Amino acid sequence: MAELLLEISGIHKRFGGLHALNDVALSINKGEIYGLIGPNGAGKTTLFNVLTGLYQPDEGSFRFNGIDLFRKKPNVVVESGIARTFQNIRLFHNMTALENVMVGRHSRSKASVLGAILRDPKTRREEDAIKVRATELLAYVGISKHAGETAKNLSYGDQRRLEIARALATDPTLLALDEPAAGMNPKETEDLKRLMEKIRNDGVTILLIEHDVKLMMGLCDRIAVLDYGKKIAEGIPEEVKNNPRVIEAYLGASPD
């Protein structure tokens, strides 16, 4: 029985004269891998930004796990359990891989200023726990050996993994990935697919933007299609693939 995790309806977002999101509605169930596709400029990243609090929608409703997240700040969204990665990798480039992931633990730790200054046992225990968890996550995504390296020196594929590890550090219920496979070769894409399945099997729901149609078809439980800010289709991959409106929107993008 599918349990509803995230539900948005009537979402509008305008930038001056540009109506970037037009009456968008979708729902994501717990344990799904939910895909979001559409031509460039359709509004996918804009929707992402709305769902993660970076943009404030003009109208609509947004409920997540029983919490109202409409127009809430990014840190509230993260605390409620949504984490994300970025289309063009926004790591903290001059920090090490381990430090990047440790930053991800920020919202799940409680040490106050006083605690930081006094370094009482409770604070020190928390610091150690942060480090341990960060190390675990690096291993989870497969980049343990790069723990002490500066983030900008990692290979492209490893940087993407690091970003995922950092997002996982926030203990999310929903992980939103913005084109995680961009620029990857087929082997790397396959590894990424397995990682995402592992994450889902470990209890994290995944929302995914991707252009690699084959990847999406093989990975996602359900897919929504955006075009010019509107949702034009939603359903299981087979249905979406054969939807005439979707085909028309992509103008001949042939699924291999």
Place this chain on the structure above:
Amino acid sequence: MDVLIQQLLNGLVVGSIYALIALGYTMVYGILQIINFAHGEIVMMGAMVTISAINVLNASGVHLPGPLMVIAGLLISMPVTMLIGFLIERIAYRPLRKAPRLAPLITAIGISILLQQIAVLIWKNNPRSFPNVLSQEPHNFLGASITDLQIAIVILALLIMGGLLFMVEKTKLGRAMRAVSMNQAVAGLMGVNINYVISMTFVIGSGLGAVAGVMVGANYGLAYPTMGFMIGLKAFTAAVLGGIGNLAGAVAGGILLGIIENVGAGYLGPLTGGVLGSQYQDIFAFLVLILVLVLRPSGLLGERVAERA
């Protein structure tokens, strides 16, 4: 009511000067997205060099009628300020074009102090009186008084601003400036000589600054090496108020700020029951600046720009 009209007129005069200086800030900001902190000192240099030039001319026996003396002075001070502006861009800003944005700001502060101290070295820290340019005899206008000089300032400022707006809209250089301010990389690809355009922006702004400096000196009757900071800050506030990067905004902001300052100072005493007097006049500029940046950063005429994630 008489007080109000007088303050409005005073505000218009001072505001026109602010507007002229604000144009310098806004042009540089439009093109490079940096605050040319040193612009206030350029204005000061314009005033000081003009005074010195006029004194030298007088000492060597050349006596011309007021306005011509000033023009003669400007013929010397404008090239000086233009050169300084050019050098500042070349030496301090150009190498930092790719640096984090705080770097040129810190450098600008350093240059501002440098220019100020050089001026103190040359002219000592004493105020120099500005020679009489035009008759200071007040005319009566709607119950308030305004002098020939003040009228001349307003008219000249408006003419210059009009000329600048014309240049930016209709000439090749102006088009190039607008292109560079919108998208530097693409403008370069379209064949615009970016370095030349940027240099010219500084040169023109500095030239205007010299004229503004003369106006300040003439309006207040004196000039001194440390006058650049306050007037620069106020003009920058005006530019922000009108919408930084927007030329018409600089004009509007300048005049508006001048009026706010003067009307405000005039009524501040009575309004606060004597607690705050007109000695707090300078505060208006700062308050306007903070309020605008916090409440409506794009200013009156600016565009609202959201940062894309």
Place this chain on the structure above:
Amino acid sequence: MEQLLQNPNFQRARNLGLALILALLPFIIQHGFGSHGNTWLRNLDFAMLYIMLALGLNIVVGYAGLLDLGYIAFYAVGAYTYGLMNSPHLAHMLAGTSFEWVSHAPLWFVLPLCALMAGCFGMILGAPTLKLRGDYLAIVTLGFGEIIRLFLNNLDRPINITNGPQGINLIEPVSILGHKFSESLTIFGIEFEKIHLYYYLFLGLSLLIILVTTRLQMSRIGRAWVAIREDEIAAQAMGINTRNVKLLAFAMGASFGGVSGAMFASFQGFVSPESFILMESIVVLSMVVLGGMGNIPGVILGAIILFLTPEVLRDVVNPLQDKLIDAHIIADKIVNPENLRMLLFALALIFVMLVRPEGLWPSKVRRAEFHEAEEEKAETETEQKEAANG
């Protein structure tokens, strides 16, 4: 060499040596400079005040990456708060009222109060403005600093709070454990005068500030500061409440400024708006920028260099000009040491930004941040070369 530096025995010896030098420094200076000894000892004390200021500003500029051009306002708040609570000015007004105790409050009450006051002003300034972009924030903080100075200069009517341009004088020196610092203290036959006692007090406070800032830097808050500097949007997306974290940096920096201000007031004995002009904010900024943003030893180095050099120049330039006047080479003094001082700061700022923007002794992360642009440029150049050759 690396091995030597890591060797725990070496480190112990180094720390001991450092502690010894710091403990004996006032006497070394006093006797090492002969007749100028006391002057230079006073200079040392003032230098320590600047070190404390630079350490405080380092949190704001160096850690959180926020350019504050009005930092001296917090120094002023601390100084005036202390001054008002420890001088006749307010005491006259409060005598006989139920607030009489305010003028006789002990140091352990007054000092935290000054820190708190300054911290509050920091929050008042920061709350609406920290969301602004770097250069706008700089200008706004500059404006704030000037507003504070304007009020200090003019709040003598209708009620005389700050005593206007004349400032507040007859401020009492600090009193610890019953001993007033204006009197000498003799321990084991060694006489500690006021200038010695204040040195140790400032040293203690500096060490405290260093301890607090180092611990903060190593904590999750310190990591959050770096994250915000690197990419504020990504930091927000990772759940950091960037506004609060920035506000924290601002308020902490402000409160340290307040502590320094209180010490300044008690040491100098009087405060006036003249001491809190914009130039002083820039002085402290220069120290942080030149020394090395975000690196405590660097910042201390910057403070020492930029404080001492003008003092040394002053001792050189004035006699030199006198000699030139005597030799009829020049008619009158050309250069005022005060102007030379400002010139020096201006050149320091310009030079550092153009040649070595990360400062003399930066932290590794900062150096990397400043050279990112250069690295990218170098990378594209090599790529272009390879493309052209291949």
